[in-house]
Amino acid sequence: MRFLTARRRHPAAKALVLVFALLVMGALYSALAPSSKSAADTSTSQQVEEGRALFAVSCASCHGLNGEGQTEGTIQGPPLIGVGAAAVEFQVATGRMPMARPGPQAEVKASEFTEEETLALAAYVASLGPGPAIPEPADYDPAGLSEEEIARGGELFRTNCSACHNFEGAGGALPNGKYAPSLFGVSNLHLFEAMLTGPQQMPVFSNGVLTVDDKRAIIGYLNELHEQPSRGGLALGGLGPVSEGLWAWLAGLGVLVLFAIWIAAKGVKAR
Amino acid sequence: MSDLQRHGATDHELATVDSERFPVPDPGEPEHLPRLTDIDEAAANRATRQVATMFGLVPILALIFVVCYFAVPKDAVVDFGPLHTPAQHVIFGLTLGLALLLIGTGAIQWARQLMDDHEMVDHRHGAASSNEDREYVITELEKGIDESGITRRKVLGASLLGALGLVALPGVVLLADLGPWPTRKFLERTLETTIWKEGIRLVNDVTYTPIKAEQVQIGQLINAQPENLQDFHGTEFLQEKAKASIIVVRMNPNTIKIPESRKDWHVGGILCYSKICTHVGCPISLWEQQTHHLLCPCHQSTFDLGDSGLVVFGPAARALPQLPITVDAEGYLVARDGFDVPTGPSYFERDSRNDFKRGDN
Numbered sequence: 001m002r003f004l005t006a007r008r009r010h011p012a013a014k015a016l017v018l019v020f021a022l023l024v025m026g027a028l029y030s031a032l033a034p035s036s037k038s039a040a041d042t043s044t045s046q047q048v049e050e051g052r053a054l055f056a057v058s059c060a061s062c063h064g065l066n067g068e069g070q071t072e073g074t075i076q077g078p079p080l081i082g083v084g085a086a087a088v089e090f091q092v093a094t095g096r097m098p099m100a101r102p103g104p105q106a107e108v109k110a111s112e113f114t115e116e117e118t119l120a121l122a123a124y125v126a127s128l129g130p131g132p133a134i135p136e137p138a139d140y141d142p143a144g145l146s147e148e149e150i151a152r153g154g155e156l157f158r159t160n161c162s163a164c165h166n167f168e169g170a171g172g173a174l175p176n177g178k179y180a181p182s183l184f185g186v187s188n189l190h191l192f193e194a195m196l197t198g199p200q201q202m203p204v205f206s207n208g209v210l211t212v213d214d215k216r217a218i219i220g221y222l223n224e225l226h227e228q229p230s231r232g233g234l235a236l237g238g239l240g241p242v243s244e245g246l247w248a249w250l251a252g253l254g255v256l257v258l259f260a261i262w263i264a265a266k267g268v269k270a271r
Numbered sequence: 272m273s274d275l276q277r278h279g280a281t282d283h284e285l286a287t288v289d290s291e292r293f294p295v296p297d298p299g300e301p302e303h304l305p306r307l308t309d310i311d312e313a314a315a316n317r318a319t320r321q322v323a324t325m326f327g328l329v330p331i332l333a334l335i336f337v338v339c340y341f342a343v344p345k346d347a348v349v350d351f352g353p354l355h356t357p358a359q360h361v362i363f364g365l366t367l368g369l370a371l372l373l374i375g376t377g378a379i380q381w382a383r384q385l386m387d388d389h390e391m392v393d394h395r396h397g398a399a400s401s402n403e404d405r406e407y408v409i410t411e412l413e414k415g416i417d418e419s420g421i422t423r424r425k426v427l428g429a430s431l432l433g434a435l436g437l438v439a440l441p442g443v444v445l446l447a448d449l450g451p452w453p454t455r456k457f458l459e460r461t462l463e464t465t466i467w468k469e470g471i472r473l474v475n476d477v478t479y480t481p482i483k484a485e486q487v488q489i490g491q492l493i494n495a496q497p498e499n500l501q502d503f504h505g506t507e508f509l510q511e512k513a514k515a516s517i518i519v520v521r522m523n524p525n526t527i528k529i530p531e532s533r534k535d536w537h538v539g540g541i542l543c544y545s546k547i548c549t550h551v552g553c554p555i556s557l558w559e560q561q562t563h564h565l566l567c568p569c570h571q572s573t574f575d576l577g578d579s580g581l582v583v584f585g586p587a588a589r590a591l592p593q594l595p596i597t598v599d600a601e602g603y604l605v606a607r608d609g610f611d612v613p614t615g616p617s618y619f620e621r622d623s624r625n626d627f628k629r630g631d632n
Contacts, residue, residue: 152477155477156477156478159476159477159494160476160492160494160556163554163555163556163557163568164557172568174557174559174566175559175564175566175571175573175584178559198490198491198560200561201559201560201561201562202560203490203491203492203520203558203560204488204489204490204491204492204560205491205492205493206486206487206488206491208483208485208486208487209475209482209483209486209487209491209493210475210493211478211480214478229350229355230355231348231355231356231357232356233354233356233360234353234354235353262379263379263383267306267383267384268306268307269304269305269306269307270304270305270306270307270309270310270311
């Protein structure tokens with residue numbers, strides 16, 4: 001301490017103390033001040049506000065003003081707390097939500113909202129509770145997959161998906177008017193989100209179990225499969241015995257019946 | 272009227288005699304009317320030309336087939352509307368199909384327009400032989416038996432019967448090696464047991480990655496296998512997979528029925544069932560996460576996984592067997608024990624008294 005007290009009147013002392021105090025303040029500020037997120041937060045919270053306004057107008061009549069859901073009354077909707085942004089993006093961007101009318105299953109139609117509005121709604125619902133976020137393009141873009149990975153995607157597809165969605169993704173029927181939709185023409189993002197969130201009757205295939213790479217492989221397989229032209233003649237929707245049987249019974253047997261009638265007909269007589 | 276008399280009578284005669292069996296008189300055959308081609312030579316010539324044209328087109332089509340077989344490249348493709356097919360297939364089908372069709376239609380047209388069209392009736396005759404023939408056969412047979420001496424020396428007949436009977440025995444015994452004997456022990460070792468046992472990890476099908484309980488969300492479905500399935504290969508692999516395949520689902524434990532006896536068979540609502548339908552053994556994974564119903568695509572049997580796998584619809588007679596599971600020290604899902612009942616479809620010797628039934632607890 002003597003060393004300091006002896007030099008307290010040194011001409012440089014004032015400047016050094018000032019520098020020291022500044023350093024301490026700077027360190028304290030960086031440790032205690034709110035992190036730099038605050039700048040980004042303003043735009044997100046603005047998005048959430050926009051989403052809240054849209055939600056109140058378009059979704060609240062079924063899902064409740066705060067997304068708490070309605071389980072009583074004639075108009076019902078499940079709670080949306082914790083479903084995450086991915087579920088909202090999937091349901092709204094594919095036009096399934098808002099539903100045109102109550103029914104066994106929400107149908108695909110043209111989306112009611114612009115992309116910005118969809119993202120605002122997603123941000124608002126995501127703010128209600130933690131849930132899966134909208135995946136990044138790197139997660140669902142199958143570009144660069146090797147042949148082996150695509151073949152593996154095929155194995156995963158046949159094991160996990162083909163039971164409902166048919167072996168080439170043409171979709172299929174479920175009880176009581178429900179159905180597994182066709183996967184033809186579904187965007188990679190929506191394929192990924194459907195697996196991630198399990199919309200409606202579809203089960204969830206979370207990233208912790210069916211990994212992001214597995215999902216990418218499945219998407220890669222579907223793209224590959226749907227790009228290939230069907231070389232077996234008329235595919236008849238790829239539905240197997242249903243459409244083929246219908247064709248055989250109506251067209252095939254119908255023609256045979258006409259022939260049989262012609263063979264047995266008496267024909268024109270001279271009198 | 273006796274049978275013999277009836278053989279000779281025509282339907283028309285019968286109708287007049289037997290008014291009880293045929294109350295409405297038989298109108299007989301309609302009057303024969305000539306066709307255009309019978310009276311008009313020009314019409315007959317026209318029909319002849321039609322038939323000859325049809326037959327004449329056949330060799331041309333056959334030649335087109337042969338030429339195209341060599342001339343059309345194998346990889347040429349027809350892309351026409353929804354049709355994407357190798358060009359050869361389309362040409363072969365059209366030419367050969369049309370050729371066969373023309374032969375058929377030509378023949379029918381010939382018969383309809385140009386061949387004689389008088390209708391005739393050919394009555395069936397009785398199937399029995401005449402009385403003389405029958406008597407002759409009987410006398411010949413009796414003569415043969417008498418000449419063989421079998422009526423006097425009975426030991427001949429008895430020993431021949433014994434010889435013919437027992438010579439079939441080796442052939443019957445050979446059938447025994449068509450497959451393993453379905454003894455109780457054999458069934459217990461094969462059909463009635465799977466490779467599941469205590470501590471075996473549940474792993475994803477295809478990737479064989481173990482499943483962390485915390486990663487399984489409500490509404491999740493996992494097509495899974497036992498970890499030790501990887502130790503098997505070839506036929507054994509397929510046999511074990513066919514019995515041990517499972518599906519893992521997670522439901523909110525407060526909204527499903529869990530019987531007292533199965534309180535510790537699940538991990539926070541994660542339940543594990545056999546994937547093999549109890550009807551005829553199709554693998555099933557059409558699970559509706561909201562209704563908790565599992566639907567078999569083959570015959571629409573429906574199992575309620577929120578109610579111990581009981582059958583709610585369809586031809587299946589037994590609940591889906593449930594596998595008791597727990598977590599190991601690292602948090603991965605493992606089996607508590609093997610299946611308590613045989614998985615898969617029914618078979619004759621199966622003891623179905625231990626299956627879970629409605630009302631069990």
